[in-house]
Amino acid sequence: MNRQIGQRTLLFPNRPRVIGCASIVAGAEAEGPLGTGFDRAEADDTFGEDSFEKAERRFFTETVVLACRKSGLAVSDLSALLGGDLLNQIVTANYAARDLNVPFLGLYGACSTMSESLLLGSVLVDAGFRSPVACVACSHFSTAERQYRYPLEMGTTSPPTAQRTVTGAGCLLLADTLPPEARYRRIRVAAATLGTVVDLGVNDIGNMGAAMAPAACDTILQHLSDMGCSPADYDRIVTGDLGTHGSEMLKELCRENGVDLSERHFDCGAEIYASSQNYNCGGSGCGCSAVVLAGHLLPLLESGELRRILFLATGALMSTTTVQQGETIPGIAHAIVLEHTEGGNL
């Protein structure tokens, strides 16, 4: 069976079902305009643990447990867990997978992880390799600051193009059949487009939106070309965490290539915080697009308010070492087509 179309797009003829999801965030995200959509908010972002790293792990595991519970599944029903985070050696995902005791595939795509896990999870389900599978991405403001930037205690200021790493985890469950108790019954994955690593030479670590926008543009153009469609075929074209500045860049880059996104584009990072929260260009981190997808977009897809979206989590692929060595910042974005379908019991 050929499941390729065009240069970089994968088709899922069996259209894996999104049978459930969950999102757990911290206070800043709960206070944002999308706050009511998240399943749970931890006012204390330490989750009662004695380190932020352990807290981040709790966000990951609790979100998977909650997604299973909401879908009428036990964690032990999961046949695979695909996920990652931003910490060195993706230790959040590794230790969470140990505690959850589910067969595990560790992914690193920086903030593109949610798309990458959905792409590979859909591949496994569509072809009959595994079902159900959990796709997860998680990030934490305080662990990311400590690892990528400065100790929190220094109280450094951030440039106007900076974004705040979202504290939270999002999980989607994909399966080939619908469990009786699944709350989500009408969303299916139709296709996905692989990203390539794109680097237009941005080297400003305080402006990640600019580093990722070219990769998002590249994948969007490739997807539309591969599928022979236009932005009008999607109710929303969702990017992960370009932020307000990066979103403008994306729209400009697409416009230069003859594609007008203005009516359709939605950036999770630009929407997760209110401007009154003063987080500069918005949210970032691989948890950002994961919680917005699970907490805000999937309910709209389930209800039919949205019929078809293109979801692209966007990742910046540098490390502190490459930045210190003067390298530019490459980006990547994988795209996933999520559709509302009638007849959810079928």
Next chain:
Amino acid sequence: MNRQIGQRTLLFPNRPRVIGCASIVAGAEAEGPLGTGFDRAEADDTFGEDSFEKAERRFFTETVVLACRKSGLAVSDLSALLGGDLLNQIVTANYAARDLNVPFLGLYGACSTMSESLLLGSVLVDAGFRSPVACVACSHFSTAERQYRYPLEMGTTSPPTAQRTVTGAGCLLLADTLPPEARYRRIRVAAATLGTVVDLGVNDIGNMGAAMAPAACDTILQHLSDMGCSPADYDRIVTGDLGTHGSEMLKELCRENGVDLSERHFDCGAEIYASSQNYNCGGSGCGCSAVVLAGHLLPLLESGELRRILFLATGALMSTTTVQQGETIPGIAHAIVLEHTEGGNL
């Protein structure tokens, strides 16, 4: 189509072909007992670059280019690249994927990366999603020492259970059809078994073999159970980098579970260096199993000297942060069944 058997095993009914491979190593690996099998040895492990990190990237990219050339393909013929390395944020793979300009899926499985990439690459090829695909793992002694241990200039000594990170990259190309010029024509992937994260409480960072052996044991036992077979069904059961000490532990753990590996077991880490090279328990790093598979085991499978092997790259999933925070070291191992087949032109 159901492609599952047992609890954690994936079947590949179309049996993806290994159409080519390449391995590039540095001096220490070339001087070892398997040295003549590697395609190329760089006496200078800086690869002429001004940092070890850039050198590691060169090992990665040059190995992919060489694997393509040996198979009569251009790099642009690749429909996906799946790979990873040990550096924070897998920057070796990320920047190499940028330079190679191939659709990219970044993986982090520590030293289990070669198995993980082969598992997911086989999934993509078997079900008709992508072909050909490149599966790659890469590590570098000097970048790993700097990141995980101490500056090389300190000249610290290592405990007797320590292993040396292999400098090198291995790449396997998988495809659904045989290119006319492919040198490898008789090797196919039949099945794979997913690993779970296993942690028996080892916390000695100088004894990684002990941390990974339980995960290898767990996956071997699960694989044999899922497939209803025994070690006698394999010419070799290959682990990635348990080293001499970890290998003894693995055999003991399997023996306690009624499985005798002694006649079949082969550990890439224990075999890559001669004892006269004084590298304690042997080689490690995700490049270790990758270069031994590409440089030593695949030629034996192609010739028919080996008919069927179970290949398990083994990973330790900690970070320097988790070690400093007193966490134990979890391990993981995914298993891949590689078979010699007659009629390679079919």
